[in-house]
Amino acid sequence: MHELGITQSVVDAVTDRLGPSPVRRVRLEIGRLSGVVPDAVRFCFELVTAGTTLEGAVLEIDEPEGEARCRTCGTAFATSEVLPLCACGSADVEVLGGASLRIREVELVAREGHPGDVRGAEVD
Amino acid sequence: MCATCGCGGDGVRIGEAEHGHGHGHPESVVSDDGRSGDQSHSRRVELEVDLLAGNDALAGRNRRRLDAAGVRALNLMSSPGSGKTTLLERTVRELGAEVPCAVLEGDQETALDTDRIAAAGARAVQINTGAGCHLDAAMVARGLDALDPPPGSLVFVENVGNLVCPALFALGEHARVVIMSVTEGADKPLKYPHMFRTADLVLLTKVDLLPYVEFDVARWVGYAQRARPGVAVLEVSATRGDGLDGWFDWLRGLVTSPVTSPVTGSVTTAGSPPPPPAPG
Ligand SMILES: Nc1nc2c(ncn2[C@@H]2O[C@H](COP(=O)(O)OP(=O)(O)OP(=O)(O)O)[C@@H](O)[C@H]2O)c(=O)[nH]1
Ligand SMILES: [Mg+2]
Ligand SMILES: [Zn+2]
Ligand SMILES: [Zn+2]
Ligand SMILES: [Zn+2]
Numbered sequence: 001m002h003e004l005g006i007t008q009s010v011v012d013a014v015t016d017r018l019g020p021s022p023v024r025r026v027r028l029e030i031g032r033l034s035g036v037v038p039d040a041v042r043f044c045f046e047l048v049t050a051g052t053t054l055e056g057a058v059l060e061i062d063e064p065e066g067e068a069r070c071r072t073c074g075t076a077f078a079t080s081e082v083l084p085l086c087a088c089g090s091a092d093v094e095v096l097g098g099a100s101l102r103i104r105e106v107e108l109v110a111r112e113g114h115p116g117d118v119r120g121a122e123v124d
Numbered sequence: 125m126c127a128t129c130g131c132g133g134d135g136v137r138i139g140e141a142e143h144g145h146g147h148g149h150p151e152s153v154v155s156d157d158g159r160s161g162d163q164s165h166s167r168r169v170e171l172e173v174d175l176l177a178g179n180d181a182l183a184g185r186n187r188r189r190l191d192a193a194g195v196r197a198l199n200l201m202s203s204p205g206s207g208k209t210t211l212l213e214r215t216v217r218e219l220g221a222e223v224p225c226a227v228l229e230g231d232q233e234t235a236l237d238t239d240r241i242a243a244a245g246a247r248a249v250q251i252n253t254g255a256g257c258h259l260d261a262a263m264v265a266r267g268l269d270a271l272d273p274p275p276g277s278l279v280f281v282e283n284v285g286n287l288v289c290p291a292l293f294a295l296g297e298h299a300r301v302v303i304m305s306v307t308e309g310a311d312k313p314l315k316y317p318h319m320f321r322t323a324d325l326v327l328l329t330k331v332d333l334l335p336y337v338e339f340d341v342a343r344w345v346g347y348a349q350r351a352r353p354g355v356a357v358l359e360v361s362a363t364r365g366d367g368l369d370g371w372f373d374w375l376r377g378l379v380t381s382p383v384t385s386p387v388t389g390s391v392t393t394a395g396s397p398p399p400p401p402a403p404g
Contacts, residue, residue: 002289006175013173024166035292035318082317091350103173110167
């Protein structure tokens with residue numbers, strides 16, 4: 001279950017960078033070829049965020065596919081598999097991308113009357 | 125658990141040593157790029173943070189330290205019981221006089237493997253991960269502190285038996301060796317592609333048992349090559365001794381070759397041929 005540690009690193013990164021502001025939403029990117037299972041991250045998220053500024057936050061996960069190109073017939077296609085087969089039957093396929101594992105965006109709860117306040121600034 | 129480094133108040137223990145690395149996670153791994161949100165009552169912050177960057181940075185630090193000491197390190201990964209420690213015992217006994225060997229043993233619990241290596245005649249330090257199912261770069265940094273490998277030595281890092289998790293976590297190793305035994309079935313490279321696709325060497329062990337199990341070696345080689353095109357492949361028996369000369373030659377090649385695989389082997393794109401250490 002490396003997803004537990006991965007999820008914990010989401011919480012650490014957000015609290016390290018954004019301090020005590022409550023978090024409303026977190027958007028992650030977990031590529032289909034990253035070796036990390038989004039459902040396992042969702043499962044861990046509730047556990048790991050309890051008692052932090054991320055408690056109750058909505059978790060959104062983008063799951064980009066990889067891009068495959070067959071070296072035998074030249075066909076390009078999207079894939080969710082690490083070792084895809086081309087429709088032509090060839091296994092000699094180059095795969096690019098789809099392995100990302102990162103935080104994209106965080107939405108913080110801003111105070112009333114300061115909808116556009118700047119990042120990190122504590123507004124009274 | 126401390127999740128940036130994964131090392132954990134959840135009970136990671138290194139030899140007799142204390143948990144003392146002070147949780148100094150590198151500050152530079154994240155960069156935020158804020159912008160003001162336009163929705164009322166909330167603001168959005170773009171935060172491009174690579175979730176493995178913390179571990180990769182520590183792995184890079186391990187690698188620089190190993191390079192400075194002229195030490196080469198291998199990350200040995202396999203499912204539980206495939207024969208890692210048996211192979212290392214034999215390696216320490218037969219190669220140790222020529223190339224100094226030291227071992228970091230990763231297991232959830234016990235120092236049994238460390239005791240076996242010590243009995244075979246090499247310096248060894250146990251890393252117990254407790255609940256953890258893989259080693260990470262922070263654990264290895266602490267293990268190296270305790271091991272203090274001599275200059276010019278080979279450090280074998282025996283990862284926790286697991287064909288899934290360890291694949292994601294670079295340790296600072298110069299080469300990744302994936303080991304599997306003939307009783308596990310020839311299809312494993314396709315079933316666990318994350319593990320095999322970053323291997324520098326795939327080693328099949330317990331070949332002395334081939335007469336008793338159904339295992340098509342040629343098919344297995346094909347699967348390993350599909351997972352990692354061009355990968356070096358060896359077949360050995362650590363108990364009977366088959367193929368060990370090839371393994372020792374491969375290790376000699378690693379010691380003398382100019383380096384080697386990238387530090388962050390964790391999430392690479394598949395298909396780039398490995399940098400095989402020139403055998404012999
Ligand atoms: N027949 C045969 N048995 C072997 C060979 N290598 C290891 N074994 C046996 O396999 C079992 C497991 O060996 P270990 O070396 O402890 O395996 P390991 O991979 O270190 O195990 P963990 O550290 O627990 O994951 C032991 O009973 C060994 O004697 C081999 O080449 N041939
Ligand atoms: Mg062992
Ligand atoms: Zn895992
Ligand atoms: Zn094709
Ligand atoms: Zn793990």
